[in-house]
Amino acid sequence: MTETLPPLLLIGCGKMGGAMLTGWRERGLGETIVVDPFANGPIPRATLLRDPAEIPRDFAPAAVILATKPQEAPATLPAYARFAGGAVFVSIMAGKTVGFMQGLLGAGAAVVRAMPNTPAAVRQGFTVAFAGPGVTAAQRSLADTLLAATGEVDWVEQEGLLDPVTAVSGGGPAYVFLLAELLEAAAVEQGIPPDLARRMSRATVAGSGALLAASAEDAAQLRKNVTSPKGTTERALAVLMAESAWPQAISQAIAAATARSRELAG
Numbered sequence: 001m002t003e004t005l006p007p008l009l010l011i012g013c014g015k016m017g018g019a020m021l022t023g024w025r026e027r028g029l030g031e032t033i034v035v036d037p038f039a040n041g042p043i044p045r046a047t048l049l050r051d052p053a054e055i056p057r058d059f060a061p062a063a064v065i066l067a068t069k070p071q072e073a074p075a076t077l078p079a080y081a082r083f084a085g086g087a088v089f090v091s092i093m094a095g096k097t098v099g100f101m102q103g104l105l106g107a108g109a110a111v112v113r114a115m116p117n118t119p120a121a122v123r124q125g126f127t128v129a130f131a132g133p134g135v136t137a138a139q140r141s142l143a144d145t146l147l148a149a150t151g152e153v154d155w156v157e158q159e160g161l162l163d164p165v166t167a168v169s170g171g172g173p174a175y176v177f178l179l180a181e182l183l184e185a186a187a188v189e190q191g192i193p194p195d196l197a198r199r200m201s202r203a204t205v206a207g208s209g210a211l212l213a214a215s216a217e218d219a220a221q222l223r224k225n226v227t228s229p230k231g232t233t234e235r236a237l238a239v240l241m242a243e244s245a246w247p248q249a250i251s252q253a254i255a256a257a258t259a260r261s262r263e264l265a266g
């Protein structure tokens with residue numbers, strides 16, 4: 001995997017676009033242009049432009065990665081329609097459908113819709129992707145290479161699955177970080193000094209994630225391994241696992257995020 005990547009055009013270099021660019025840099029960037037009116041420059045091994053009008057006429061990207069906010073799409077995308085002839089568009093924008101993007105880029109535009117997550121910044125991301133009509137095998141393979149530079153990739157054949165994917169793995173890191181926040185606050189409430197509470201909570205979430213990643217056991221079994229009969233964890237889980245507690249809260253949260261992803265489509 002040392003071959004240099006083909007010419008790339010990244011639109012939007014914020015938290016997610018920047019994380020993906022880091023992965024590509026480690027993978028071996030070829031000629032790369034980033035368009036972002038507000039990003040801090042310079043960007044190592046890429047050319048940062050503030051306006052698509054500054055892109056050299058002879059620049060021919062193999063992929064155009066769309067990483068601005070979904071709400072920016074109608075104003076942003078039409079300026080890139082001229083690349084539809086040769087490039088595959090890889091969108092990571094929540095909610096925005098392939099059909100919506102083709103409406104802005106041209107009906108024949110080859111569009112991959114993907115949903116990564118922020119652990120991409122440490123190459124521990126998980127991305128689910130969908131290839132729209134007209135995406136060639138070579139374009140899908142290039143999209144896979146780009147997305148795999150930041151972690152694991154899976155492909156689905158039904159675009160609608162991207163909405164619950166967005167809710168679960170796209171936003172999932174936020175729920176895990178919330179758990180770390182809440183553990184820290186509860187530790188302080190029980191009298192643990194704030195610095196120790198912070199370090200304990202972070203290490204517990206990170207260590208559990210590492211154990212989960214390294215283990216072949218189900219999450220349920222790893223949970224049971226912690227839970228001694230008549231012990232302390234059992235008491236905590238009786239609170240958390242009550243039907244009206246986490247089972248219902250998580251289910252409602254994922255349903256709400258899925259619905260929001262569908263709302264963002266239009």
Ligand SMILES: NC(=O)C1=CN([C@@H]2O[C@H](COP(=O)(O)OP(=O)(O)OC[C@H]3O[C@@H](n4cnc5c(N)ncnc54)[C@H](O)[C@@H]3O)[C@@H](O)[C@H]2O)C=CC1
Pocket residue numbers: 011012013014015016017035036037038039067068069070072076092093094115116117118170171
């Ligand atoms: N943050 C996350 O966890 C995830 C975000 N996404 C998607 O990634 C996209 C970007 O999200 P974030 O990186 O979190 O947001 P962000 O706000 O950090 O990045 C957006 C970037 O777009 C730039 N931008 C604004 N207008 C622009 C324009 N006209 N042309 C080019 N660049 C422009 C901004 O300057 C900013 O750097 C969103 O569509 C979001 O749905 C997808 C998966 C996870």
Ligand SMILES: O=C(O)[C@@H]1CCC=N1
Pocket residue numbers: 094166170171
């Ligand atoms: O909150 C959002 O809309 C984006 C998509 C998934 C994570 N962040």
